[in-house]
Amino acid sequence: MLxxxxxxxxxxxxxxxxxxxxxxxxxxxxxxxxxxxxxxTCRERGLSPATVFHAYxxxxxxxxxxxxxxxxxxxxxxRRALRAPPRAAPASSTAQPVAVSALVFDLLGxxxxxxxxxxxxxxxxxxxxxxEALARSGARTMRKLGPAQITGALxxxxxxxxxxxxxxxxxxxxxxxxxxxxxxxxxxxxxNLCLQAVTQPGDVVVVESPTFYAALHALERLHLQAVEVxxxxxxxxxxxxxxxxxxxxxxxxxxxxxxxxxxxxxLMPAARKQALVELLARHRVPLIEDDVYGELHAGARRxxxxxxxxxxxxxxxxASFSKCLAPGYxxxxxxxxxxxxxxxxLKMMSSLATALPPQMALADYLGQGVYDRHLRQLRAALAAxxxxxxxxxxxxxxAGTRVTRPSGGYFLWLDLPEAVxxxxxxxxxxxxxxxxxxxxxxxxxxRFAHHLRLNVGHPDDPRVDAALRTLGELACEMAAGx
Amino acid sequence: MLxxxxxxxxxxxxxxxxxxxxxxxxxxxxxxxxxxxxxxTCRERGLSPATVFHAYxxxxxxxxxxxxxxxxxxxxxxRRALRAPPRAAPASSTAQPVAVSALVFDLLGxxxxxxxxxxxxxxxxxxxxxxEALARSGARTMRKLGPAQITGALxxxxxxxxxxxxxxxxxxxxxxxxxxxxxxxxxxxxxNLCLQAVTQPGDVVVVESPTFYAALHALERLHLQAVEVxxxxxxxxxxxxxxxxxxxxxxxxxxxxxxxxxxxxxLMPAARKQALVELLARHRVPLIEDDVYGELHAGARRxxxxxxxxxxxxxxxxASFSKCLAPGYxxxxxxxxxxxxxxxxLKMMSSLATALPPQMALADYLGQGVYDRHLRQLRAALAAxxxxxxxxxxxxxxAGTRVTRPSGGYFLWLDLPEAVxxxxxxxxxxxxxxxxxxxxxxxxxxRFAHHLRLNVGHPDDPRVDAALRTLGELACEMAAGx
Numbered sequence: 001m002l003x004x005x006x007x008x009x010x011x012x013x014x015x016x017x018x019x020x021x022x023x024x025x026x027x028x029x030x031x032x033x034x035x036x037x038x039x040x041t042c043r044e045r046g047l048s049p050a051t052v053f054h055a056y057x058x059x060x061x062x063x064x065x066x067x068x069x070x071x072x073x074x075x076x077x078x079r080r081a082l083r084a085p086p087r088a089a090p091a092s093s094t095a096q097p098v099a100v101s102a103l104v105f106d107l108l109g110x111x112x113x114x115x116x117x118x119x120x121x122x123x124x125x126x127x128x129x130x131x132e133a134l135a136r137s138g139a140r141t142m143r144k145l146g147p148a149q150i151t152g153a154l155x156x157x158x159x160x161x162x163x164x165x166x167x168x169x170x171x172x173x174x175x176x177x178x179x180x181x182x183x184x185x186x187x188x189x190x191x192n193l194c195l196q197a198v199t200q201p202g203d204v205v206v207v208e209s210p211t212f213y214a215a216l217h218a219l220e221r222l223h224l225q226a227v228e229v230x231x232x233x234x235x236x237x238x239x240x241x242x243x244x245x246x247x248x249x250x251x252x253x254x255x256x257x258x259x260x261x262x263x264x265x266x267l268m269p270a271a272r273k274q275a276l277v278e279l280l281a282r283h284r285v286p287l288i289e290d291d292v293y294g295e296l297h298a299g300a301r302r303x304x305x306x307x308x309x310x311x312x313x314x315x316x317x318x319a320s321f322s323k324c325l326a327p328g329y330x331x332x333x334x335x336x337x338x339x340x341x342x343x344x345x346l347k348m349m350s351s352l353a354t355a356l357p358p359q360m361a362l363a364d365y366l367g368q369g370v371y372d373r374h375l376r377q378l379r380a381a382l383a384a385x386x387x388x389x390x391x392x393x394x395x396x397x398x399a400g401t402r403v404t405r406p407s408g409g410y411f412l413w414l415d416l417p418e419a420v421x422x423x424x425x426x427x428x429x430x431x432x433x434x435x436x437x438x439x440x441x442x443x444x445x446x447r448f449a450h451h452l453r454l455n456v457g458h459p460d461d462p463r464v465d466a467a468l469r470t471l472g473e474l475a476c477e478m479a480a481g482x
Numbered sequence: 483m484l485x486x487x488x489x490x491x492x493x494x495x496x497x498x499x500x501x502x503x504x505x506x507x508x509x510x511x512x513x514x515x516x517x518x519x520x521x522x523t524c525r526e527r528g529l530s531p532a533t534v535f536h537a538y539x540x541x542x543x544x545x546x547x548x549x550x551x552x553x554x555x556x557x558x559x560x561r562r563a564l565r566a567p568p569r570a571a572p573a574s575s576t577a578q579p580v581a582v583s584a585l586v587f588d589l590l591g592x593x594x595x596x597x598x599x600x601x602x603x604x605x606x607x608x609x610x611x612x613x614e615a616l617a618r619s620g621a622r623t624m625r626k627l628g629p630a631q632i633t634g635a636l637x638x639x640x641x642x643x644x645x646x647x648x649x650x651x652x653x654x655x656x657x658x659x660x661x662x663x664x665x666x667x668x669x670x671x672x673x674n675l676c677l678q679a680v681t682q683p684g685d686v687v688v689v690e691s692p693t694f695y696a697a698l699h700a701l702e703r704l705h706l707q708a709v710e711v712x713x714x715x716x717x718x719x720x721x722x723x724x725x726x727x728x729x730x731x732x733x734x735x736x737x738x739x740x741x742x743x744x745x746x747x748x749l750m751p752a753a754r755k756q757a758l759v760e761l762l763a764r765h766r767v768p769l770i771e772d773d774v775y776g777e778l779h780a781g782a783r784r785x786x787x788x789x790x791x792x793x794x795x796x797x798x799x800x801a802s803f804s805k806c807l808a809p810g811y812x813x814x815x816x817x818x819x820x821x822x823x824x825x826x827x828l829k830m831m832s833s834l835a836t837a838l839p840p841q842m843a844l845a846d847y848l849g850q851g852v853y854d855r856h857l858r859q860l861r862a863a864l865a866a867x868x869x870x871x872x873x874x875x876x877x878x879x880x881a882g883t884r885v886t887r888p889s890g891g892y893f894l895w896l897d898l899p900e901a902v903x904x905x906x907x908x909x910x911x912x913x914x915x916x917x918x919x920x921x922x923x924x925x926x927x928x929r930f931a932h933h934l935r936l937n938v939g940h941p942d943d944p945r946v947d948a949a950l951r952t953l954g955e956l957a958c959e960m961a962a963g964x
Contacts (some may be wrong), residue, residue, distance in 0.1 A: 125629070135624040139620070139621035139624050150608040185667045185834075188834040218832075223683060329839060346703065350670070350832075351671040354667070355667065355810070355813070355840045357620055358839050
C-alpha cells in the first residue's frame with residue numbers, strides 16, 4: 001500500500017512481480033520458460049521466501065505464470081498478444097457544430113455511482129492524495145483568512161499561491177510575466193475561459209482525434225465548430241495534417257493536450273511541441289494547452305509544456321491540482337499570454353473570483369517542501385498499476401485488441417476488434433457494476449465506436465483485477481459474435 | 483464597534499445618536515430646537531454623561547446639531563432637504579446587443595485599490611463577517627475531507643450544506659424539490675449558468691432599469707440582447723410595462739432582483755412578486771431571481787422571494803453567502819426549478835464542481851445555530867450606517883439631489899442635479915482616493931448619467947464620513963457649474 005502513512009517506494013513483492021512481468025513482456029522470459037526457484041530468487045535479491053511467494057502468487061493470479069507440481073513456476077503461453085499500439089484515426093474531419101448527446105451525461109453520471117468499479121472515471125483513486133497534510137495546511141491558513149485577505153486577494157487570487165505557481169513554472173523552464181496567472185475554479189474553468197477569450201460563436205476550433213470530451217462540451221456550450229486533427233497515439237498531433245487544416249479554413253484556436261493526452265496518453269516530443277508553437281504563431285492562431293497530466297510523468301523528468309516555446313504570448317497554458325494533489329479543492333489556473341486581460345475579465349464576468357480557503361491551504365502545503373515527494377510516490381503507484389493492468393489486458397482481451405502504453409497519466413486507450421461495439425460493451429459492463437469510457441465520447445462525429453478508455457489510476461482497489469478480467473471476457477464474447 | 487468579539491447590539495451612544503437623528507428626520511425635533519440637556523438625557527435614558535457627550539459629539543461632527551456656549555445643543559438648519567426619492571427612468575428601452583465598455587472594468591478595478599475609500603464597492607466591510615467562527619468550522623471540517631467525500635460530493639456538492647440550505651428555504655416558506663439545488667462558485671456563477679440554460683445567442687432578456695452591471699456583463703458574454711424595463715425605486719419592476727414588453731416581442735427570460743435591488747434597493751411587495759410570477763408563467767418566460775440581499779432586511783422579517791410563488795418551476799432562484807456571511811468562500815447556489823438538469827449539466831461543462839472545503843466549513847457553521855445571531859448584528863450595523871450616511875448626504879449634497887432610503891441591503895442610489903455628470907464626479911473623487919459607482923454602469927444604453935450608487939456597508943471606517951462630505955462638496959461644485 002502506497003499512502004502517506006507509508007512513504008517508502010513500492011513494496012518489495014510488487015517490485016519483483018513488476019520486474020518479472022517486464023521480463024516477460026520484453027521477451028527475456030518466454031512462454032514455457034521456468035522461473036528461477038523461490039530459493040534462488042531469495043538469495044539473488046536478498047528477499048524472504050514469503051515475499052517471493054507473494055510476488056509469484058500475484059503473477060499466478062494474473063494468469064502470467066503457473067505452478068507445476070514438483071517442477072516450479074513456468075511462464076504461461078499468452079492466449080493472445082497485444083503488442084501493437086492503436087492506429088491513429090484515418091483522417092481529419094470537416095468542421096461541424098458540436099452536439100454531445102445526452103448519452104454522454106448518462107455515461108458520465110453512471111461512473112460516479114458508489115459500488116461501481118470506476119474504470120470509466122476521469123480521476124485517480126482519491127486515497128492516493130495527501131488529504132491529511134492538506135487538512136493541516138487548511139486548518140492553519142483558515143485562521144489567517146480575514147478582512148485583509150478578502151479585500152486584496154478576492155479578484156486576483158491568493159498571492160502566496162501565485163508566487164508558488166510562478167516558482168514551479170520557472171523550475172520547469174517557463175518564465176511567466178508577473179501578472180500572467182488567472183486563478184480559476186479548476187482547470188475546467190480555465191480552459192472554458194480561455195476558449196471564450198479567443199473565439200466568437202460559429203468559429204472553428206481544432207481539437208485532437210480522439211479528444212477529451214470536456215473540450216467537445218466547451219465547444220458545444222460556446223456554439224463553436226470542431227475540426228478533429230489526426231493524432232498519433234504516441235507522438236500526438238500530426239503537424240502536417242494540422243498545417244493542411246490551417247490552410248483550408250480560418251481557425252480561431254487549437255485546444256490540445258501535448259503531454260499525456262486524454263484519452264491516448266500521447267506525449268509530443270519537445271521538438272514537435274516547439275514546431276507546433278511556431279506553426280501556430282505563423283498563423284496567429286492561439287494554442288489552448290491543457291496540461292493537467294504533465295506532473296504525472298513515468299519518466300525521470302517532467303516534459304516541457306508547449307508554453308515553454310511560446311515567444312509571442314499565443315499559448316494559453318491551463319493546469320490544476322485536481323489530478324495530482326488535491327481533488328475537490330477545485331484550484332486551477334491559466335497562464336494566458338497575450339490574452340490574460342481578456343481571460344481575467346471573463347473570469348470576473350462569469351464567476352467573479354475563486355474560493356480563497358483552498359488556495360491558501362495549497363499555498364501553505366506547497367511551502368512545506370513535501371509536494372515533490374508526494375508526486376514521486378503518486379507517479380510510482382500509477383506506473384505500477386499501469387503495468388499490472390497491461391498484463392491483465394494482454395491476457396484477457398480478445399485477439400486483435402490494440403492498447404496504448406503511455407509514459408504518463410493513468411489512462412489506457414483500447415482499440416478493439418470491429419465486432420466489439422464500445423457502447424454495448426460499456427452497457428454490459430455497467431450491468432455488472434463496472435464503468436468504462438466508450439470511445440464515442442471522445443469525438444464529435446462518433447468515431448472510435450470500437451474503442452474504450454480505461455482508468456488505471458486505482459491501485460489497491462481489490463475489485464479492479466477482476467473487473468479487467470470480466471471486461472476482457474465480455475469483449476471476447478462480443479468479438480466471437482455473441 | 484460591532485464585531486464577533488462584542489456580540490451585543492449597537493453601542494449605547496450610537497443608539498442615542500440614531501434616535502435623535504431619526505427625531506430630526508421625522509420632524510419631532512426641528513431646526514432651531516434645543517436638545518434635552520446632557521443631565522436630563524442621562525436621567526431619562528439611564529446613561530452616563532460620557533455616553534451622552536459621545537452621542538452629541540457625533541451629531542455635531544455630522545453637522546446636525548451645534549453647541550451654543552452656555553445655552554446647550556441646538557438642531558442646525560439643514561442646508562438643503564433631500565426628502566424625495568429618485569424618479570424612475572422614463573420608459574423601457576428597445577432590445578439591443580450589450581457592449582459594456584472597458585471603462586466599466588477600469589472603474590471596477592479602481593474600487594478595490596488599497597487606500598481608496600470603497601464607496602463604489604459591491605461588498606460590505608469585511609470586518610462585519612464572523613471569520614473566526616468560520617475558521618473554526620473550516621479547521622474542524624478540513625480533517626473530514628477525504629477520499630469518501632471526493633467521490634460522492636464532487637459533482638452534487640456537500641450533502642450537509644445542501645440539507646442546511648433546504649432547511650433555510652423551508653423556513654422562508656419555500657419548499658424545494660430534493661435535487662433542485664446546484665451548488666456554484668458564488669451567486670455570480672449560478673446566475674450565469676441559469677441565464678445560459680434558458681437562452682440562445684441573440685435572444686432578448688428583460689432586465690431592470692437601472693440594473694446590476696453583472697447582469698449586463700452576463701448578457702454581453704452570452705451574446706444576448708437586453709431590454710430594460712421601467713423599475714420603481716421603491717416597489718421594483720413596473721408590471722404593466724413588463725406586460726407590454728412581453729406582448730411586443732419574444733422574450734427568453736427576465737433577470738430581476740425583487741428584494742433590495744442593486745442599485746435601487748427597491749423591494750417588490752409580496753403581492754407584486756406573486757403577480758410577476760403569474761404573469762411570467764402565463765407567458766412561459768423563466769424568471770432568474772437574483773436574491774443575494776434577501777437576508778439583509780432592515781425590517782423584522784425576511785421578505786419572501788418570488789420563488790415562494792412559483793407553481794410550475796419557472797423561477798430560477800440564485801443566492802449566496804458572499805454578502806451576508808462568508809465573502810471569499812465563493813459558495814452560491816441555484817434552485818433552478820424545471821431547468822435544474824440543464825443548469826447542473828452546464829455547471830459540469832463549465833467548471834465541473836464547486837470547491838468542497840468552503841462548502842463543508844459553511845455546513846458546519848450553519849449547524850452551530852449562530853447564523854441568525856450574526857445576521858441580526860449585521861443588519862443592525864448596516865441599518866445604522868445607512869441612517870448615518872443619509873444624514874451626511876442630506877447635509878452635504880447639492881439641492882435637488884434625490885436619494886433612496888431602502889429597507890434592506892447596503893446601497894444608496896443618488897439622482898443628482900443635471901449639471902452633475904456621474905463619471906466626472908467619480909473621476910474627481912478617485913483623484914482624492916474615494917471610489918463611487920457611477921450610474922452609467924447600470925444600463926446598457928448609458929442612462930443614469932447623473933446618478934451614483936454609494937456603498938454604505940462600511941461602518942467603523944473612520945474615512946467614510948469625511949469621504950461622503952467631500953463627495954457632496956465635489957457635487958455641489960459641479961452643480962454650481964465648476
